[in-house]
Amino acid sequence: MKTLKIAIQKSGRLNEKSVEILKNCGLSFENYKSSLIATVANFPLEILFLRDDDIPEYVQDGIADLGIVGENVIIEAGADVAYLQPLGFGKCTLKIAVQSTSDITELSQLNGKAIATSYPVILQKYLTENNVDAQIRNISGSVEIGPGLGLSDAIFDIVSTGGTLKSNGLKAFKNVMSSEAVLIASKGMELNPEVLELLQRIQSVLRAKA
């Protein structure tokens, strides 16, 4: 029997809930923070602990058979993977925001403006669909400080409570996509018997919670 590999986030917002859902499926493994790989004692499965950004590609390329990652990260990576199950955690919305004093109220007012983001692919697709010609500034973090520093006129980022926007003097302007953590598989692995067994266990954990 082939030992499956599942990639989950090593540390960050999705780590704890990803570990929890696997443990609730009855899987027994040590969650050593320093170890990048854990072997499940009672199921043919190994767990790889990775940066979330690397998970879509690992699954697409079959290095990992399964993965748990935010939908936003999969779409940004353009990964070709099978979606098996939304998991109900890591929920957020990707929004365009402007300074709370800004008079921008229509998308067309972003023409010729600069927008800072760590999600250039998702943003470009949205702007193109809406015929907006704006300059995208791709930065890897702390995009919220962009407008205050004069780096950009707007930002495109993940929002959950809205607290970060508020404390940086920003207001949400457009909702572009909503996202949550999802279980994905390499194309072709969806019908593997162990994958199906694990999927069924995850679905019953989710049903018990609902």
Ligand code: PRT
């Ligand atoms: O180290 P690694 O690369 O693995 O992690 P990371 O730092 O890239 O990601 P991490 O752990 O921050 O987030 C992982 C995933 O959680 C994201 O890809 C989303 O799918 C999901 N998620 C859910 C969020 C949030 N909620 C969220 N609030 N990701 C980030 N945030 C950030 C956001 O970027 C902003 O800075 O939180 C801030 C806003 O939060 P509020 O509550 O103030 O609105």
Ligand code: ZN
């Ligand atoms: Zn990341």
